[in-house]
Amino acid sequence: xxxxxxxxxxxxxxxxxxxxxxxxxxxxxxxxxxxxxxxxxxxxxxxxxxxxxxxxxxxxxxxxxxxxxxxxxxxxxxxxxxxxxxxxxxxxxxxxxxxxxxxxxxxxxxxxxxxxxxxxxxxxxxxxxxxxxxxxxxxxxxxxxxxxxxxxxxxxxxxxxxxxxxxxxxxxxxxxxxxxxxxxxxxxxxxxxxxxxxxxxxxxxxxxxxxxxxxxxxxxxxxxxxxxxxxxxxxxxxxxxxxxxxxxxxxxxxxxxxxxxxxxxxxxxxxxxxxxxxxxxxxxxxxxxxxxxxxxxxxx
Amino acid sequence: xxxxxxxxxxxxxxxxxxxxxxxxxxxxxxxxxxxxxxxxxxxxxxxxxxxxxxxxxxxxxxxxxxxxxxxxxxxxxxxxxxxxxxxxxxxxxxxxxxxxxxxxxxxxxxxxxxxxxxxxxxxxxxxxxxxxxxxxxxxxxxxxxxxxxxxxxxxxxxxxxxxxxxxxxxxxxxxxxxxxxxxxxxxxxxxxxxxxxxxxxxxxxxxxxxxxxxxxxxxxxxxxxxxxxxxxxxxxxxxxxxxxxxxxxxxxxxxxxxxxxxxxxxxxxxxxxxxxxxxxxxxxxxxxxxxxxxxxxxxxxxxxxxxxxxxxxx
Amino acid sequence: xxxxxxxxxxxxxxxxxxxxxxxxxxxxxxxxxxxxxxxxxxxxxxxxxxxxxxxxxxxxxxxxxxxxxxxxxxxxxxxxxxxxxxxxxxxxxxxxxxxxxxxxxxxxxxxxxxxxxxxxxxxxxxxxxxxxxxxxxxxxxxxxxxxxxxxxxxxxxxxxxxxxxxxxxxxxxxxxxxxxxxxxxxxxxxxxxxxxxxxxxxxxxxxxxxxxxxxxxxxxxxxxxxxxxxxxxxxxxxxxxxxxxxxxxxxxxxxxxxxxxxxxxxxxxxxxxxxxxxxxxxxxxxxxxxxxxxxxxxxxxxxxxxxxxxxxxxxxxxxxxxxxxxxxxxxxxxxxxxx
Numbered sequence: 001x002x003x004x005x006x007x008x009x010x011x012x013x014x015x016x017x018x019x020x021x022x023x024x025x026x027x028x029x030x031x032x033x034x035x036x037x038x039x040x041x042x043x044x045x046x047x048x049x050x051x052x053x054x055x056x057x058x059x060x061x062x063x064x065x066x067x068x069x070x071x072x073x074x075x076x077x078x079x080x081x082x083x084x085x086x087x088x089x090x091x092x093x094x095x096x097x098x099x100x101x102x103x104x105x106x107x108x109x110x111x112x113x114x115x116x117x118x119x120x121x122x123x124x125x126x127x128x129x130x131x132x133x134x135x136x137x138x139x140x141x142x143x144x145x146x147x148x149x150x151x152x153x154x155x156x157x158x159x160x161x162x163x164x165x166x167x168x169x170x171x172x173x174x175x176x177x178x179x180x181x182x183x184x185x186x187x188x189x190x191x192x193x194x195x196x197x198x199x200x201x202x203x204x205x206x207x208x209x210x211x212x213x214x215x216x217x218x219x220x221x222x223x224x225x226x227x228x229x230x231x232x233x234x235x236x237x238x239x240x241x242x243x244x245x246x247x248x249x250x251x252x253x254x255x256x257x258x259x260x261x262x263x264x265x266x267x268x269x270x271x272x273x274x275x276x277x278x279x280x281x282x283x284x285x286x287x288x289x290x291x292x293x294x295x296x297x298x299x300x
Numbered sequence: 301x302x303x304x305x306x307x308x309x310x311x312x313x314x315x316x317x318x319x320x321x322x323x324x325x326x327x328x329x330x331x332x333x334x335x336x337x338x339x340x341x342x343x344x345x346x347x348x349x350x351x352x353x354x355x356x357x358x359x360x361x362x363x364x365x366x367x368x369x370x371x372x373x374x375x376x377x378x379x380x381x382x383x384x385x386x387x388x389x390x391x392x393x394x395x396x397x398x399x400x401x402x403x404x405x406x407x408x409x410x411x412x413x414x415x416x417x418x419x420x421x422x423x424x425x426x427x428x429x430x431x432x433x434x435x436x437x438x439x440x441x442x443x444x445x446x447x448x449x450x451x452x453x454x455x456x457x458x459x460x461x462x463x464x465x466x467x468x469x470x471x472x473x474x475x476x477x478x479x480x481x482x483x484x485x486x487x488x489x490x491x492x493x494x495x496x497x498x499x500x501x502x503x504x505x506x507x508x509x510x511x512x513x514x515x516x517x518x519x520x521x522x523x524x525x526x527x528x529x530x531x532x533x534x535x536x537x538x539x540x541x542x543x544x545x546x547x548x549x550x551x552x553x554x555x556x557x558x559x560x561x562x563x564x565x566x567x568x569x570x571x572x573x574x575x576x577x578x579x580x581x582x583x584x585x586x587x588x589x590x591x592x593x594x595x596x597x598x599x600x601x602x603x604x605x606x607x608x609x610x611x612x613x614x
Numbered sequence: 615x616x617x618x619x620x621x622x623x624x625x626x627x628x629x630x631x632x633x634x635x636x637x638x639x640x641x642x643x644x645x646x647x648x649x650x651x652x653x654x655x656x657x658x659x660x661x662x663x664x665x666x667x668x669x670x671x672x673x674x675x676x677x678x679x680x681x682x683x684x685x686x687x688x689x690x691x692x693x694x695x696x697x698x699x700x701x702x703x704x705x706x707x708x709x710x711x712x713x714x715x716x717x718x719x720x721x722x723x724x725x726x727x728x729x730x731x732x733x734x735x736x737x738x739x740x741x742x743x744x745x746x747x748x749x750x751x752x753x754x755x756x757x758x759x760x761x762x763x764x765x766x767x768x769x770x771x772x773x774x775x776x777x778x779x780x781x782x783x784x785x786x787x788x789x790x791x792x793x794x795x796x797x798x799x800x801x802x803x804x805x806x807x808x809x810x811x812x813x814x815x816x817x818x819x820x821x822x823x824x825x826x827x828x829x830x831x832x833x834x835x836x837x838x839x840x841x842x843x844x845x846x847x848x849x850x851x852x853x854x855x856x857x858x859x860x861x862x863x864x865x866x867x868x869x870x871x872x873x874x875x876x877x878x879x880x881x882x883x884x885x886x887x888x889x890x891x892x893x894x895x896x897x898x899x900x901x902x903x904x905x906x907x908x909x910x911x912x913x914x915x916x917x918x919x920x921x922x923x924x925x926x927x928x929x930x931x932x933x934x935x936x937x938x939x940x941x942x943x944x945x946x947x948x949x950x951x952x953x
Contacts, residue, residue, distance in 0.1 A: 137311070138318030141545075141593055143552025146570060150323050150582060153574030230443055237445050238556055238571055257449055257560055261457045271446035279441035511733040517689050519747040519798065520720025523713075529746075533737055608737045609782055 030291045037287035043280035047273065051097035062091035062247055071263045081265040084255060089266065092252050093273050099248040100229055100274070103163055107228035110167040112221055115174035116213070120205055122175070123182025133179075136172050144169030145234060152240035162241045166231050170224050177220050181213040215292040222285035226278050233274050249274045301605060308601045315597070316590040323586045324368060327579050351381075372587065378580040382573070387584035391566070395588050397467065398558070398565035402550045402592075404485040409493035410543055414536065416493075417500020422527070424505065432497060439494025445556040448487035452560070455483060465562035484561045488553050492546035499542050500535065507535040537607060544600035551589055633664040634703075636805050636838035637686070641698035642708075644678075644685050648693065653910050656682055656862045659698070660935075661855075663806065668832060668839040670849040670870060672885075673859035676906055679842045682859075683808050686840075687723055688715025703805060721751040724799030726809040730791035734783040740767075740794055741779030744801060751802040766797040770827060789820035793827065800831055807831075808840045813848065825852055846889055850874045858882045861907055861917040868941025878938045878948035881918045916946070 031037050050057060066086035074081040080089035122129040148165035155161045185191065191208060199208075235241030236250025244251075249270040256266040352358050359367070371377055377387040420432040456464040462483050468476040507513065508531060516530045517523075555567030566585055573581040605611050642659040645652045656678040663669045671679040684690045686700055690712060700708040702722060707715055719725065727733035735743055744763035748754050754762065760779065767775035770793040783791060792812060799807055809828070813821040829852065832839055841853050849856050849870050856870040858879065866879040877883045884902035904921035907913065913920055919929040924947045938948045 134314050135318060138314030138316075139322075141315045141548045141597065142319040142590065143548055145552035145555055146567075146586065146589060147319060147322065149555065149571055149574055150326060150586065153577065153582065154326055226441075233443055234445060234553075234556055238559060240571065240574070253446065253449070257452075260449060260453050264453050267446070267449045267453065271443070271449070274443055274446065275438075275441055278443070279438065282441050283437070511727060511729065512735045514689060515725065515727055515733045515795075515798075516735070516743075517716055518687055518719050518723075518725035520717055520751050520802075521746060522750065525746065525750070530735055530738070533735070609739075610737065610784060 027291065034287050034291055036283050037291065040280040040283040040287065043276055044284065047097060047277050047280070048101060050094050051101050054091075054094040054098055058088070058091040058094045060088075060091060062087060062095040063245075071259075073263075074265050080269040081263065083252075083263065083266045084259050089252075089269050092247060093249070093269050096247045096249045096252050096270060097273060097277075099159070099242060099246055100232060100250070101277070103159065103166070103232045103242070103248070104225050104229040106163050107166045107170060107232075108221055108225045110163070111170040111228075112174050112217065112224060114167070115171045116178050116210075116217060118171070119175045119178025120182050120209060120213070123179040123186060124205075124209075129179070132175075136175060139169075140172045144231065148231070148235055149238070149240045152235070156243075157240050158243040159246060162232055162235055165235075166228050169231070170227060174217070174220050174224055177216050178213055181216050182209055185209055185212040219285055219288045219292060222281050222288060226281035226285065229274070229281070230278055304605055304611065305598065305602065308598060309594075312594045312597055316587075316594050319590055320372070320583070320587055323583060324365070327582070368583075377584045377587070380573075380581040380584075381578045382576050382581070383578075387580050390569075390581065391584050391588050394564060394566045394569040395592070397469075397563055398551070398554050398567060399592060400470070401481060401484055401488065401554055401557070401563065401565060402547065404481050405489035405550055406492075406543065406547055408485055409489035409496055409546060410539070412489075412493040413496025413542075414500050414539060416497045417539070418504060418527075418532075420497065420501040421504035421508065429501075433501070436494040436497045436501075439490055440498070442490055442494075444487050444491055444553045445560060447490050448484070448557055448560045451483050451487055465560070467561075467563045480561070480563075484557045484563060487560075488550055488557045491553075492542075492549060496539055496542050496546070500539050503538045504531065504535040507531050510534070533607060537604070540600060540603055540607065544597050547596045547600075548593055551593060633666055635662050635664050635701075636667075636703055637663040637840065638701040639682075639686070639698070640701075642682065642685065642700060643697040644681055644690065645695050645697075646691070646693055647695055652695065654862060654912075655694075655909055656685075659857075659859070659864050661857045661864070661867060663838040663840060663855075665805070665838055666832065666836045667855065668841050668853040670841045670843055670853035670856040671859060672843060672846065672849055672856055674844060674906055676861075676908070677859040678862045679859050680810055683725075683810060683840065683842055686715075687719050687725060687808065688712040689719075720747050720804070721802045722804050722806065724802070724804040724807045726792075726795050726799045726807065726812045728811040729815045730788070730795045731783065733795060734791065734798075736783060739780055739782060740786075744779070744794075744798055747798065748801055763797075763801070766801050767794070770794075770797045770831075772797070788816055789823060792816060792820075792824050796824070796827060796831065800835060800837070803835075804837075806838045806840065808842070810842045811844070812841075814843070814845065828852070846874060846885060858885070861912055862909070863917055863944060864935065864942075865918065865944045866941055867935075867943075872940040876939070876949075876951055878941055878943040879918075879945050880922045880924055880947075880949060883949055916944075 064087065066082070069078070069082045069086035069088075070084060072078050072082040072086075074089075078088050078090060080093060082088055083092070118132065122132045144166070147169060148162070151165040152161050155164075185208070191204065194204060194208060232241055232248060233250035233253075236248050237253050239251070239254065241250055242248055252270040253267065256263075256270075260267055375388055379386050380390055383390055416432050416436070420429045423429045452464055456462045462479055466480055468480045470477045513526060513531055516526045521530075551567075554565060555571060557563070558565040558568040559571065566588060570582065570585040573585060639662065640660050642656065643654065644656040645654045647653075659678075659682055661669060661671075671682065673679050681690060681694075685694070685696050688710070690696065692712075696708065698708065699706060702718065707718065734740070741760060741763055744766070745754075745756065745759035748759040748762055749756070752759075763779055764775040767778055772778055772790060772793050778786070778790075778794075783794075786794065795812075799809075812828070813824055816824060825848065828839070831837060839853075841848070843849060853870045855868065856866075856873040857864055858866040858873060858877075858881070860881050866873055866877060866882045873882060874886060877886060881902070884900075887900045888902060890899060902921060907917065907920070915930040915932050916922070916925070919925040922929070928946050933944050933946045935942050935944045937943075938945075939951065
């Protein structure tokens, strides 16, 4: 019949916040059917596996200096060439990936956990919301790199410092997403119904609100991971990220700029690894958004 | 209109003060003795004590806070430890460079973003659209500092069209200035222009389906007016919003770009001041960035109100 | 049924049957080209409108009436393929590209939209929107155009025209907005006005005012009007002739009084019967059973046959249009005269 449409709940009243609702096909089915999602997951698998298996694929200390091998172009013995200190770039990219990805992962977990808790509270309790959102607004406009630089200056650059600064800076965007979703869900009739029956507030959170926000959180996590990897790379590049003894894609590029003319491959490979990781995470986020709420899918 | 701007200004105040307070607390409450760290291992206890007094670090935190607030309001931020000059004299000459860089980058990003987004939307799903969309996706994933290095390799080292690094102020001539600002601005703006392209495309696609566009066409108005005036006016709004966010992001990204291209800007000054534990300069830098952001955002709000009369009367 | 043809105060005078034809549509067809081929939307539509005449294009949503109008104006989607002939004031315009046909809009054809809130630009002033069209179509200067715009607003009954010119669409009420749309449509002196459900989105009281205004304009300016609607009361009250469409086909065509009082096509008859009677509310509604076949799923032959109580095997072939009594009907078994 011409008037029958696919079953989907109406758009809920909640201002311009997106509402994520489920449809009939399973998430897994839709995931595997989406080529962008599959490609990005593939790329991420390759990169993470190579990082995890780095000691196997590129054994040896990546930071070991070997002046005799300086500036070797990419070839059979050194896949990605060597840098100004003779260090093998292939090893550096693989081992550096461990740090970059680890920082990204930890930052994502920490910042999103805090964002979920704060966002849920903020969405639920008006008084907290008013104060918190002023603070968040004040923080969001300001460039996080500057704050992270100041933090590094005071606490000294290290993996802990960078994780702390990035986690704090990246709470804000996720918080807004969670809060927005909670604001919408809060008005749903099922919440009222549950409350009137006497469901305790904590259970309300864990069993009603959190499941409703799980989809946007997943989408957001992908973008936050991407931002964290990018942020760490930028900070380490300047020298205010991880410490000098550690290796990531960011600080692999720090010295590279001095030798662009002689050895452009020093610049190329860590950057490519960085770019592909960020690209894959962004694409994954986009396709997750399409999958988890097809009605909000962007025009292709 | 004035009331609207006034309201916006009040909302901007937290944007100025929250980061400042954060930095204030970071500096004062971190472990270790800031004065000792600033002067290094060679300093004598007398020198350290003198510095502590000079910075007011021996006072209780409340008094420190009031003194600091007073300093901000009277624009007396003390002297830089390293340069031994008043912070208020040092900062402007660095700030100018960063502001110029950001403005050029923002302008480039807006022009590229609107143009490509428009072309893309008008040719939806044709090859050029797909090309632009793909490029935009790549652009968003491109780290600015890496792109800067690639640009240097191609345009400065290989093609020799631009200098590798260095800065010519505008009064050295527009060509000389342009030569040193173009690559940095391009690198700084690439991600944001990709975001703006996406936003413009999506916004324009929405607008083109609106009934008032059909009405404009039904009035017999030429397509260039329909797109250029009727469509653009509403489609550009979200892009203006993105521009505001982009400005903030660029002020941060400028740090790496200034270091790579050896531009004497605020970002580079800040990193060096942080490394030297030159706290007054750090605070001054943070304050300046906050103020620049606040002004830029007010400008964005003004443009918004000009484009959409409904906002003026809220 | 008689309620649909109430006499209007100030008897409407139908135009003389030898008034010049403004719009002639002959065998118009429109199809969308997509990946699978050609999808017909509208087939073999023919009607004409004379100066001073109001012709209604009647049908349910999805019958193709709006797309017919957009084909005439040249604002159909790019992938639409149009066949047949369209003539405006004696000149064939169907041979022109849509872009060129669009150039005739404003100056020769005016358009009134259904929902004026979204049909007028939200952030450009009313004056700007009006002067843009006056300046482009009539070559007026800014001052002249502003004056003319104020005159037009005045004429459609908007008070304080100069202030409204400086204002924006969100500051006006629904009725006022529609008046602005009407002013905009007639501003360049077109010979044809196409109104796409201009009163559907309005309150009943405002509807009456707007219809009165349209009637005044029609008389004063001797306009030809194509009135797209699904509201049969308006068809009876306001329009001289009616063209009933169903699933892309014209099924009945004639004087509106005839079509509304004694329709010959079963679908038209069903429409009339479905209108609630103005009685004490006790009679049951009589709907037409079944639903409209969606585009692309039209049956062979008569498209109404699956829902028609009178259909038989002959209806598997598409009936031609024939004159039956006073109207043109596309049906093998047109209805007899009814009370």
